[in-house]
Amino acid sequence: MTGFLEYVPGNSLLHRMNPVAKLFCALLISVACFCTSNLIFLACVLIFDFALAAHCKMTRQAMGLAKAVTIFSLILAVIQLLTNSTGMVLVPLPWGYIGTGGVIGAVTIILRLVAAAVPLFLVMYVTKMTDLANSVVKVLHVPYKYAFTFTSTVHFIPVFMNDMAGIMEAQTARGVQFDQGSIVKKIRLMVPLCIPLLVSSVRKTNSAAIAAEVRGFNLRTRESGYKQYPFATLDVVSLVICVCILVVAILLGVLL
Amino acid sequence: MIEISNFSFTYRESADPVVRDINLTIPDGAFVGITGAAGSGKSTLTYAMNGIIPHCYPGDFYGSVNVCGLDTVECDLTEISRRVGSVCQDIDSQMVSSIVEDEMLYGLENFGVAHEEIEARVAEALDAMGIADLRDRTIDSLSGGQKQKVALAAIVALRPEVLVLDEPTAELDPASSVAVYELLRRYAREHGTTVVIVEQKIALLCDYADLLVVIDDGRIRFADRPENVLEHADELLAIGVNCPRSTTLCHDLKAAGLYEGAVCKNVNDAVAMAEQVLALASSEEGGAR
Numbered sequence: 061m062t063g064f065l066e067y068v069p070g071n072s073l074l075h076r077m078n079p080v081a082k083l084f085c086a087l088l089i090s091v092a093c094f095c096t097s098n099l100i101f102l103a104c105v106l107i108f109d110f111a112l113a114a115h116c117k118m119t120r121q122a123m124g125l126a127k128a129v130t131i132f133s134l135i136l137a138v139i140q141l142l143t144n145s146t147g148m149v150l151v152p153l154p155w156g157y158i159g160t161g162g163v164i165g166a167v168t169i170i171l172r173l174v175a176a177a178v179p180l181f182l183v184m185y186v187t188k189m190t191d192l193a194n195s196v197v198k199v200l201h202v203p204y205k206y207a208f209t210f211t212s213t214v215h216f217i218p219v220f221m222n223d224m225a226g227i228m229e230a231q232t233a234r235g236v237q238f239d240q241g242s243i244v245k246k247i248r249l250m251v252p253l254c255i256p257l258l259v260s261s262v263r264k265t266n267s268a269a270i271a272a273e274v275r276g277f278n279l280r281t282r283e284s285g286y287k288q289y290p291f292a293t294l295d296v297v298s299l300v301i302c303v304c305i306l307v308v309a310i311l312l313g314v315l316l
Numbered sequence: 317m318i319e320i321s322n323f324s325f326t327y328r329e330s331a332d333p334v335v336r337d338i339n340l341t342i343p344d345g346a347f348v349g350i351t352g353a354a355g356s357g358k359s360t361l362t363y364a365m366n367g368i369i370p371h372c373y374p375g376d377f378y379g380s381v382n383v384c385g386l387d388t389v390e391c392d393l394t395e396i397s398r399r400v401g402s403v404c405q406d407i408d409s410q411m412v413s414s415i416v417e418d419e420m421l422y423g424l425e426n427f428g429v430a431h432e433e434i435e436a437r438v439a440e441a442l443d444a445m446g447i448a449d450l451r452d453r454t455i456d457s458l459s460g461g462q463k464q465k466v467a468l469a470a471i472v473a474l475r476p477e478v479l480v481l482d483e484p485t486a487e488l489d490p491a492s493s494v495a496v497y498e499l500l501r502r503y504a505r506e507h508g509t510t511v512v513i514v515e516q517k518i519a520l521l522c523d524y525a526d527l528l529v530v531i532d533d534g535r536i537r538f539a540d541r542p543e544n545v546l547e548h549a550d551e552l553l554a555i556g557v558n559c560p561r562s563t564t565l566c567h568d569l570k571a572a573g574l575y576e577g578a579v580c581k582n583v584n585d586a587v588a589m590a591e592q593v594l595a596l597a598s599s600e601e602g603g604a605r
Contacts, residue, residue, distance in 0.1 A: 066414070066454070066456070067414060067415075067454065069452075188414065188415055188418065189413075189414055190413045190414065190415065190418040208412075211412075211413075212412070215411075215412075215413075215414060218456065219408060219409070263406075263409075264406070264408070264409040265409070266372075267404060267406050267409045267410065268409040268410065268412070269372075270368055270372050270404070271404060271409065271410035271411075271412065272412055273372070273393055273394070273397070274366065274367075274368070274393065274397040274401075274402050275397065275412070275422055275423035275426060275427075275470075275471075275474075276394060276397060276398075276423055276426030276427045277426060278394045279394060279426050279427060279428065280425065280426045284425040284426055284428065285425055286421050286424070286425050286431055286434050287421075
């Protein structure tokens, strides 16, 4: 069982790529998805995404993510459907109609968001968080403080989730019924638990800061990192491919 | 060398000092155990030794704490950390990475250990803690005891002059606790490291420590060789510190007038004592006939 944004070990091409190259490729693909509304292009990118996911044996995670993004983008799609009254009339509405234009718009939104999100998430799953942070510091000269903030945030998410689960179990053992009643009732039961969670998380972050400091956090510079992150042929080729994808997207957006 | 003189500390949020009038000198290379009831100020004393007090917790600091020739108030925490390695109680929040290897690298990278030396240091520390096989594991997948060994290895790899450890075996089973102490003692002897350990398991301290410090309500009650401290079993019990069972047995036998030797601090001593008592009893029996 893997947690949120937790590294999945493997030896695929994606695993072996330079972390910075991976990040850039994912960003290029995502940007490309927002540069065009061409359905065929978006579908191709989506297929490409899933081919990559299948290559690094992460189809299941990618499907899960795609599902989550689809549900989120459905809201936007429905708005699009109800407000974009263009094309052939399909269903008349009091303020206009649901037309073919609206349907295409709705499908585009879902495809675009899923196609843009999957590569970014794949990067998180195939890259160790420390590698990502170290390489961003080493290659892109991002100050270490920011990289550390980011990795600590991701690192603490499961810790806090465990804490919350622990607090809820403790409350359940004392007779609080989290498993009954409506969602509103459940949320009302959970709100007071945020206080102990907040207290324990402030304590934890404080001791994490101390632990980092006694291990020389303040001395760390760009040269400190032991691992090197050179660009290999694979990385250059991947970057070129992704730039091409972006160029195609821009051309499609301009021409069509 | 750690020299603490007339040290008292009051946390900003509390009215009374948590530790007071502490005078303690720890020679280089000593293996020191600190014990006491919960809330007696053990952790605060370790914070004073590794510089976390006064640098991370604000409060009123009286007296002076001198570690490896550094005055902990005047030097900054990073400077102290170069000489003093610390492992705190909360293991989970101390981990900065998600992979054991990266956790090991973190301190080494930061303190600027030469890159060609790093690999050997990581391997040595992992071996010293007996966890070489965990190197590529994710930290989340480790048990509490394994995490404690990783935290120890990450600090040991920095080769500090002083190791300050706050309950390093709290999540370990008895066998692994002994193994960790064994590893620490061997490592400390090889490298001449001073080790200061806060520990509730007094039996372990009696076996390994050269100096046993017992704290009661913020004050040092005893600071002596373990066998000398154990002479005061009743007082220890009164302040919430249990003696090893062999010591309790020894005191019971003494109270019954059956034994008059040195105090026992471990099972081996107890066996010797039992043989002595039995031999005496059988000779008396023979004499009576």
